[in-house]
Structures are given as C-alpha cells and as structure tokens.
Amino acid sequence: xxxxxxxxxxxxxxxxxxxxxxxxxxxxxxxxxxxxxxxxxxxxxxxxxxxxxxxxxxxxxxxxxxxxxxxxxxxxxxxxxxxxxxxxxxxxxxxxxxxxxxxxxxxxxxxx
Amino acid sequence: xxxxxxxxxxxxxxxxxxxxxxxxxxxxxxxxxxxxxxxxxxxxxxxxxxxxxxxxxxxxxxxxxxxxxxxxxxxxxxxxxxxxxxxxxxxxxxxxxxxxxxxxxxxxxxxx
Numbered sequence: 001x002x003x004x005x006x007x008x009x010x011x012x013x014x015x016x017x018x019x020x021x022x023x024x025x026x027x028x029x030x031x032x033x034x035x036x037x038x039x040x041x042x043x044x045x046x047x048x049x050x051x052x053x054x055x056x057x058x059x060x061x062x063x064x065x066x067x068x069x070x071x072x073x074x075x076x077x078x079x080x081x082x083x084x085x086x087x088x089x090x091x092x093x094x095x096x097x098x099x100x101x102x103x104x105x106x107x108x109x110x111x112x
Numbered sequence: 113x114x115x116x117x118x119x120x121x122x123x124x125x126x127x128x129x130x131x132x133x134x135x136x137x138x139x140x141x142x143x144x145x146x147x148x149x150x151x152x153x154x155x156x157x158x159x160x161x162x163x164x165x166x167x168x169x170x171x172x173x174x175x176x177x178x179x180x181x182x183x184x185x186x187x188x189x190x191x192x193x194x195x196x197x198x199x200x201x202x203x204x205x206x207x208x209x210x211x212x213x214x215x216x217x218x219x220x221x222x223x224x
Contacts, residue, residue: 008152032211043202043215044155087154089213097143097160097206098168100213104154 003027004090006103013078013110020074021106023088033071034089035062038105044087047073078110115139118203118216125223131190133219135203143206144186145213146170146178148199155202161186193223 006023013019025033033050048055050062050071061074071090075082088103119134137144143162147155147170157170159178167178175197179187186205190197203216 004154034211036213043217044213045215046212049211091211097208097211098157098162098170100157102147102155104152 002104003092004088004101004103006086006088006106008104009107010109011106013075013082013108015078015080015110015112017078018074018076019078019108020072021086021108022070022072023090023103023106024068024070025088025090025092025101026069027090027092027101028066028069030069030090030092031094032091033062033064035060035071035073036087036089038085038087040084047086075108078108080110080112083108083110116203116205116214116216118201118219120219121217123219123221125193125221127192127194127223129193129223131193131221133188133190133201133203133221135186135188135216136184137186137203137205137214138184139205139207139214140183141205141207141214142183143208144180145204145206146176146186146188147202147204148172149202149218150199158188158201190221193221195223197221198223 035047036044037047038044054063059076085105146158161180201219204213
C-alpha cells in the first residue's frame with residue numbers, strides 16, 4: 001500500500017462547477033499536510049497548507065480528517081485556469097523535512 | 113522573487129555517461145532536495161541535504177550521488193547513466209518554519 005494515495009482522475013469539471021477530491025495517508029502520526037498545484041510540464045507550487053480546523057483561500061477549501069486519515073481539497077466556481085494536477089504532500093515527521101511523502105496527483109480538467 | 117534554478121531543462125545522454133545536474137537557490141535555505149518524478153509514481157526522494165557537506169539518502173539513492181559544497185548549491189550526479197534513469201528531476205529547497213517547498217523548473221533527462 002502506498003503511503004499517500006490519490007485518485008489520479010481526470011476529474012472533468014464544467015466551468016463554474018464545484019469539484020472535490022481526497023488524499024489518504026497511512027501514517028496516523030503525520031504532522032503536516034499540503035496541497036500543491038502542478039501545471040503541465042511545470043514544477044509543483046504550493047497551493048495551500050492544510051490546518052486541523054480546515055482552511056479556505058478564496059475558492060479553495062482544504063480539510064483534514066485525522067480519524068479517517070485523509071485530507072480533501074474543494075474547488076468552487078471552477079475556472080479554466082484551475083486545470084492542473086493537484087499533489088498531496090504529507091510530513092510524517094516532527095522536526096524534520098527529509099521524509100515528505102507525495103501522492104501521485106489528481107488531474108483536474110475544467111471544460112468550457 | 114524567490115528562486116531555485118536548475119542548470120539544464122533538457123538533457124539527452126547515452127548509457128554509461130556521467131551526468132551532472134546542478135541546482136542553485138537564492139533563499140539561504142538550509143535544506144535542499146533532489147526528487148525524480150515519473151508518471152503514476154509521484155515524487156520520490158533521491159537525496160536530501162540539511163547543511164553544507166551533509167546529506168541523507170532518500171528512498172531511491174541507488175545509482176546517484178550528491179554534492180553540497182556551498183549552501184546555495186546542491187548537485188546530483190549520475191555516475192553511469194542507465195536507461196531506467198530517464199525521468200524528470202526536480203530540485204527543491206524548503207522554508208523550515210512553514211514547510212513550503214520551492215522547486216526548480218525541472219531537468220528532463222533521457223538516457224539512450
């Protein structure tokens with residue numbers, strides 16, 4: 001079993017619609033969680049950190065469910081420019097960044 | 113604007129050749145990483161450096177070595193390239209108090 005798992009998609013989303021997807025992680029002691037966005041043939045860039053209480057940044061909402069060991073990302077009012085692959089990143093260690101675990105990514109395609 | 117710069121975007125090498133991939137960051141970060149990214153597998157850590165001249169093996173160090181002689185520069189070396197090392201290589205550095213990774217644009221290596 002992979003340490004961090006994501007549905008690869010693609011999630012085909014009409015412009016203006018809402019899309020949500022999850023990322024499950026295997027280590028219950030994981031400390032910090034992130035969503036990165038990666039455009040085609042580009043490097044990943046931080047979209048948002050995921051906090052225990054959940055957090056929102058404009059049209060993006062991230063949630064953490066420690067009991068079920070997953071994080072989620074919801075995109076409201078999807079734009080064509082939201083088309084990308086979304087990577088889930090989990091840090092299972094406290095005090096060290098050398099063990100970051102990456103999901104393989106969820107592809108989102110927003111269509112006109 | 114913060115920056116991680118990788119020396120080569122695209123390389124084509126022959127089996128058995130020695131390959132150097134260089135990475136420079138201008139953010140004075142202590143921690144730097146080399147990952148490879150392959151479809152369906154996500155990012156996998158090759159090596160991690162937490163200080164000058166300090167390094168730790170990641171998940172897939174076989175066939176690779178690294179060098180960190182200066183804080184801003186982290187080099188990845190393939191002593192004898194093989195076809196299974198054809199991949200996208202991503203260098204990153206991290207803001208340790210937030211966990212935000214900054215990636216270079218990537219080096220796409222093809223080994224023939």
